[in-house]
Amino acid sequence: VKQKDPRTHLREANAPGTKLSATAAAPTRVAILGFGTVGSSVAQLISAQKKNGVRITHVFNRGVARKRVAWMSRDVIWTERFEDLLSPEVDVIIELVGNVELAHRWISRALIAGKHVITANKQLIARHGGELVALAQQHSCRIAYGAAVGGVVPVIPAILEGLAADSFHRISGILNGTCNYVLSRMERARIAMPEAIAEAQVRGYTESDPTSDLDGEDAAAKLVILAAIAMQRLITPEQVRRQSIRTIDPVDFDYARMIGCTIRQISYAELNGKHLIAAVQPALVALDSPFAVAHGSDNLIAVYGKHSGRLLFAGAGAGGDPTAVAVLSDLLAIRRGHSPAAHNAMSTTEVRGDLGSRHYLRFVVKDRPGIVAGIAAVLARYRINIDALMQSSGHPAARLPFVITTEKSPADKVADAVKEIAKARYHVQPPLNLPVLDSL
Amino acid sequence: VKQKDPRTHLREANAPGTKLSATAAAPTRVAILGFGTVGSSVAQLISAQKKNGVRITHVFNRGVARKRVAWMSRDVIWTERFEDLLSPEVDVIIELVGNVELAHRWISRALIAGKHVITANKQLIARHGGELVALAQQHSCRIAYGAAVGGVVPVIPAILEGLAADSFHRISGILNGTCNYVLSRMERARIAMPEAIAEAQVRGYTESDPTSDLDGEDAAAKLVILAAIAMQRLITPEQVRRQSIRTIDPVDFDYARMIGCTIRQISYAELNGKHLIAAVQPALVALDSPFAVAHGSDNLIAVYGKHSGRLLFAGAGAGGDPTAVAVLSDLLAIRRGHSPAAHNAMSTTEVRGDLGSRHYLRFVVKDRPGIVAGIAAVLARYRINIDALMQSSGHPAARLPFVITTEKSPADKVADAVKEIAKARYHVQPPLNLPVLDSL
Numbered sequence: 001v002k003q004k005d006p007r008t009h010l011r012e013a014n015a016p017g018t019k020l021s022a023t024a025a026a027p028t029r030v031a032i033l034g035f036g037t038v039g040s041s042v043a044q045l046i047s048a049q050k051k052n053g054v055r056i057t058h059v060f061n062r063g064v065a066r067k068r069v070a071w072m073s074r075d076v077i078w079t080e081r082f083e084d085l086l087s088p089e090v091d092v093i094i095e096l097v098g099n100v101e102l103a104h105r106w107i108s109r110a111l112i113a114g115k116h117v118i119t120a121n122k123q124l125i126a127r128h129g130g131e132l133v134a135l136a137q138q139h140s141c142r143i144a145y146g147a148a149v150g151g152v153v154p155v156i157p158a159i160l161e162g163l164a165a166d167s168f169h170r171i172s173g174i175l176n177g178t179c180n181y182v183l184s185r186m187e188r189a190r191i192a193m194p195e196a197i198a199e200a201q202v203r204g205y206t207e208s209d210p211t212s213d214l215d216g217e218d219a220a221a222k223l224v225i226l227a228a229i230a231m232q233r234l235i236t237p238e239q240v241r242r243q244s245i246r247t248i249d250p251v252d253f254d255y256a257r258m259i260g261c262t263i264r265q266i267s268y269a270e271l272n273g274k275h276l277i278a279a280v281q282p283a284l285v286a287l288d289s290p291f292a293v294a295h296g297s298d299n300l301i302a303v304y305g306k307h308s309g310r311l312l313f314a315g316a317g318a319g320g321d322p323t324a325v326a327v328l329s330d331l332l333a334i335r336r337g338h339s340p341a342a343h344n345a346m347s348t349t350e351v352r353g354d355l356g357s358r359h360y361l362r363f364v365v366k367d368r369p370g371i372v373a374g375i376a377a378v379l380a381r382y383r384i385n386i387d388a389l390m391q392s393s394g395h396p397a398a399r400l401p402f403v404i405t406t407e408k409s410p411a412d413k414v415a416d417a418v419k420e421i422a423k424a425r426y427h428v429q430p431p432l433n434l435p436v437l438d439s440l
Numbered sequence: 441v442k443q444k445d446p447r448t449h450l451r452e453a454n455a456p457g458t459k460l461s462a463t464a465a466a467p468t469r470v471a472i473l474g475f476g477t478v479g480s481s482v483a484q485l486i487s488a489q490k491k492n493g494v495r496i497t498h499v500f501n502r503g504v505a506r507k508r509v510a511w512m513s514r515d516v517i518w519t520e521r522f523e524d525l526l527s528p529e530v531d532v533i534i535e536l537v538g539n540v541e542l543a544h545r546w547i548s549r550a551l552i553a554g555k556h557v558i559t560a561n562k563q564l565i566a567r568h569g570g571e572l573v574a575l576a577q578q579h580s581c582r583i584a585y586g587a588a589v590g591g592v593v594p595v596i597p598a599i600l601e602g603l604a605a606d607s608f609h610r611i612s613g614i615l616n617g618t619c620n621y622v623l624s625r626m627e628r629a630r631i632a633m634p635e636a637i638a639e640a641q642v643r644g645y646t647e648s649d650p651t652s653d654l655d656g657e658d659a660a661a662k663l664v665i666l667a668a669i670a671m672q673r674l675i676t677p678e679q680v681r682r683q684s685i686r687t688i689d690p691v692d693f694d695y696a697r698m699i700g701c702t703i704r705q706i707s708y709a710e711l712n713g714k715h716l717i718a719a720v721q722p723a724l725v726a727l728d729s730p731f732a733v734a735h736g737s738d739n740l741i742a743v744y745g746k747h748s749g750r751l752l753f754a755g756a757g758a759g760g761d762p763t764a765v766a767v768l769s770d771l772l773a774i775r776r777g778h779s780p781a782a783h784n785a786m787s788t789t790e791v792r793g794d795l796g797s798r799h800y801l802r803f804v805v806k807d808r809p810g811i812v813a814g815i816a817a818v819l820a821r822y823r824i825n826i827d828a829l830m831q832s833s834g835h836p837a838a839r840l841p842f843v844i845t846t847e848k849s850p851a852d853k854v855a856d857a858v859k860e861i862a863k864a865r866y867h868v869q870p871p872l873n874l875p876v877l878d879s880l
Contacts, residue, residue, distance in 0.1 A: 045605060045747065052605070146602055152748040154602020161601055161778070162586055162594020165485060165492070165768030290754070293733050300752075307485065307765045308592040311755035312740075314730070321747040328605030338601070338778065 028335045031058035031085040031115075033106060034096035035067045037204070038120060038147075041320030042094060042327050043072060054331060057089050082106055086113045092334060094327060095119040104128055111135045111143065118330045120147035120323055126221035126237050129228060129343040144330035149222045149229075150299045151177065152322035153315040154329070159230050159303065160342055166305035168230040172268040172440045175222040175280075177297030177317030178206040178213035179245050179265035183282070184295040187253045187262050193246065205297045205318050216242035216265070216280035223267040223280060227349075229342040230303050231269065233276050239351040240267075243281035247432050251395075252362055255403045256284050258390050259436075262292045266437055268355070275352040284360050286438040290314070302440065354411035358387060358436035361404045361418060365426045367397040375404065375421050382417040384409045399428050405436065468775045471498035471525040471555075473546060474537035475507045477644070478560060478587075481760035482534060482767050483512060494771060497529050522546055526553045532774060534767060535559040544568055551575045551583065558770045560587035560763055566661035566677050569668060569783040584770035589662045589669075590739045591617065592762035593755040594769070599670050599743065600782055606745035608670040612708040612880045615662040615720075617737030617757030618646040618653035619685050619705035623722070624735040627693045627702050633686065645737045645758050656682035656705070656720035663707040663720060667789075669782040670743050671709065673716050679791040683721035687872050691835075692802055695843040696724050698830055699876075702732045706877055708795070715792040724800050726878040730754070742880065794851035798827060798876035801844045801858060805866045807837040815844065815861050822857040824849045839868050845876065 030046070032039050039059075046054050056076055061067045064078045077084060085093055086109065093110045097103050100123045107117050107124070111132065119125065125132070125145045136143040146156050150173075159168070174180050181203070182196040189196075197214075200206045212218045220240040227233045245265050256262050261284040270277040285291040290312055294300040299317030304310050316322040365371055372389065379386060384406050391402035406414060418433045470486070472479050479499075486494050496516055501507045504518045517524065525533055526549065533550045537543050540563045547557050547564070551572065559565065565572070565585045576583040586596050590613075599608070614620050618640050625636040637654075640646045652658045660680040667673045685705050696702050701724040710717040725731040730752050734740040739757030744750050756762040805811055812829065819826060824846050831842035846854060858873045 049605070152603070152606075152745075153751065154598040157601035158594040158598045158753070161597035161773055162769050163592070163765060164772040165489075166592075166765045288733060290730060290733050293728060293730050305592075305765065307761040309756045309762060311593065311753075313598070313751075313753055315751035316749045322749060325603060325606045325745065325747045329602050332604040333601055 027053050027055040028331065029055050029057045029089055029091045030331065031060065031090045031093045032056060032096065033060045033082070033085060033093055034098065035059050035061040035064070036096065037320040038323045038327070039094075039096045040069070041324035042096070045321070045324045045328050047071065047073070052328075052332065053335060054328075058085050058087070060085055082109070086110065086115070090115060092116040092118060092331060094331070095121060097121075100124050100127065107132060107143070108135060111139050111141050114139055114141060116141050116334050117143045118327055118334070119143070119145050120327060121145070122148040122218070122221040122225060123237070126224040129225065130234060130346060133343040142334050144334060145225070146330045147323050147326035149225050150175065150301050150313065151315065151317040151319070152326045153299050153301060153313045153317070154326070155226070155301045155303075155313045156229055156342060158311075158313060163303075163305060163308060163311065166308045168303050168305050170268070170270040170304035171223070171226050171230055171302070172266060172437070173226075173301035174264055174291060174294050174299055175219040175267045175301070175317070176213050176216075176265055177299055178210060179219070180294055180299070180317070181205050181297045182214070183245060183248065183263055183265060186248070186250055188295070190250055192250060193248060214246050215244040216240070219265060219267045219280040223269055223278060226301070227269045227276065227278065228346065231271060231276070232344065232346055233271075233349040234346040235276060235278060235349050235351055239278060241279040241281070241351070241354075245282045247430070248282055249401070251401045252432065254392060255362065255390055256360070257287070259284070259388065259405060260287050261285060261436065261438060262287055263434070264291050264294070266291065266440070268437070268440070270355065272353040275350045277353045277355060278351045279354070282434055284434055284436040284438065285440060289438070289440060291440060355435065355437070356408050356410055358408055358438075359406040359411075359414045360434045360436050361406065362401060362432040363404070364399060364401045364428045366428055367400045368426060371426055374424065378417055378421050379404070379406065382413050384414060384417055411435065467493050467495040468771065469495055469497045469529055469531045470771065471500065471530045471533045472496060473500045473522075473525060473533055473535045475499050475501040475504070476536065477760040478763045478767070479534075479536045480509070481764035482536070485761075485764045485768050487511065487513070492768075492772065493775065494768075498525050498527070500525055522549075526550065526555070530555060532556040532558060532771060534771070535561060537561075540564050540567065547572060547583070548575060551579050551581050554579055554581060556581050556774050557583045558767055558774070559583070559585050560767060561585070562588040562658070562661040562665060563677070566664040569665065570674060570786060573783040582774050584774060585665070586770045587763050587766035589665050590615065590741050590753065591755065591757035591759070592766045593739050593741060593753045593757070594766070595666070595741045595743075595753045596669055596782060597773075598751075598753060603745060603748060603751065606748045608743050608745050610708070610710040610744035611663070611666050611670055611742070612706060612877070613666075613741035614704055614731060614734050614739055615659040615707045615741070615757070616653050616705055617739055618650060619659070620734060620739070620757070621645050621737045622654070623685060623688065623703055623705060626688070626690055628735070630690055632690060633688060654686050655684040656680070659705060659707045659720040663709055663718060666741070667709045667716065667718065668786065671711060671716070672784065672786055673711075673789040674786040675716060675718060675789050675791055679718060681719035681721070681791070681794075685722045687870070688722055689841070691841045692872065694832065695802065695830055696800070697727070699724070699828065699845060700727050701725060701876065701878060702727055703874070704731050704734070706731065706880070708877070708880070710795065712793040715790045717793045717795060718791045719794070722874055724874055724876040724878065725880060729878070729880060731880060795875065795877070796848050796850055798848055798878075799846040799851075799854045800874045800876050801846065802841060802872040803844075804839060804841045804868045806868055807840045808866060811866055814864065818857055818861050819844070819846065822853050824854060824857055851875065
């Protein structure tokens, strides 16, 4: 008799109205599509748990010969032919190839062939989630993508199960572990960004090219998925306003601290009438907020419910093992007959508006009289009120950083004003403009 | 045709292996047992959502005449006879009476009669959870108690769904909103405890008698439920080591801050071989930890997974509306044929051991020479190393508070030493002994 996780067992036994799928009694047979870091961690986790009722039948990878490992069962078929995974011997395909176009094609074929699919591919789901869920429904299959958002942080079941009775109007979060590692290391160790990025690479938190992390593409895809799940709004990653964290300097943490803040890459989405506000950018957050407390590669997601108020979820946002837990949890849910997917027929939503926050403007100038007066004049012309001016001592006059914070103002107006200010000759580097999100 | 929540709809349509229970197409008929603050909030939430497929058929309360409200449907039967709720017209009974003995009897009868049950009664589930889940299974019903732990924080589905693939060895958290309100108010507003308690009462966070909150009974029950869900360990509330927060003085926040800490009521449980460490007590936590960042009546739950690392969940721990969201979310899960309960046949576990943390010892003395030397001698005899001695100026010599922190030491040994120290005549009030949990 197969043993099962006692929690799983209980819920099956305790759900009389639920007809278990055919795979629940027999082992669920799984093919792993892509055997990199996460694929290998998933296989190890499945192999280590004797009682979970899951058996790996196939591993697909290009050049699969060099991927073979001795700790896998001898029965596993190692293959370079995707078609082998469509065998009747396979119930579920776990897609971990990363590439969007290939994954799209393969997952579509898998669903059409009647295979359940689990994927951690956030760019794929952000772009084609609705379509793939519809395809799964047509073919009586399920598709799950819990690992695509927040790493191991179980925000999808939390919203869909535990908070099903509420509706959500705002999401804010730290959705990229690499950026959080880089910024929190700069804050704590007082190092420059290239050094912090190199550390993140050594720790395996980022690819050799960290562009997608630093510039917000990765977080934007996750924000798109969260907006679909929590707010039933469909937007594309391209609609999300993005700003890179690359322009943050260690001195910005000093100035931020003077107003009780630090800096994090913040993703947020908020209902704005029929439209959606959606952005991924470095922002100032209050030092005593949960966002400031998130260190290392942690992810943190806040959702704001009409009745529930603010709910927070946090945990490891990167790493093979945590991601493997998310993938295998999706698999166990499918095995129980639950369907974790959340995209539903939704119409596209326009992205418009912003939070109208305070702004942090940092200038690095070759000092001469009249600079502040000139900047103040431009801001006044745009009807932007100055909240504070900060200039700490100890910087060379040839490369002097100082900061102006504004009162609450529309982001577009501030951007226009900064663009005009940036035309002056005294700038040693372009001005930095960050929102102050200290009431998140 | 009945409209359903689009998320629910999707998951049903997308779960081909799941036979929907008979109640899914027709409205789910619900009886509310106990019409106080939460009962009323649940009824309002159900009534406000036209599309959730839930209909209230009965409201039970003692002296029900005075409970009648005009905004409920005229079809609702208001009753003082529990038996009316066992009518074939009722699918689910929502128990919100609070009392353990009555609720135990009524819920047992409801399950035997084939009714699904939802309860927010933490003391009941902590004491009889296993038995009631078994009874539900026998009678092909479900029992759900998501609202019994963490208020609206969806920690149960998060652990059971999103983290099903991992196992957990430690839980720590802020499980009582009243205590957190009181302590965080004392910290921020520099007020004494009685004043903070009065404020909590005005805001409706606590009963007229806050004993169960302040002394840890409420949190202990929640910890028992969490240990059952996350670690499959069965203990009773009486086994949990408890210490009241009543002895905390505003001066303790000043001394705590000197070592980078603040004070919260912390509940923790940790596997200790075959045994369990389990305690609810005021403790020092690091100022830059998520525990310190939890303010007001928020709850915060951290679970530590073998593969996932630390996961955090936080949100409103009290209030009618958030609790109503948790209750109705359980109802929607039952409606979908999911079974959220988690207690399973578990053997009882012994509670033994402690975290062996540093300790904060605060003394208030009538000053005279030799006091510190005497205390140090006792600690030395118990082989407890002193980490720091703190005495701030500005206190009267007749009532002088000072603090000794110890290095990591077994809690029992520290308790014994403090008991011996407490015998001296110079104490103006009993010594305070708190663990320093700054690495949670």
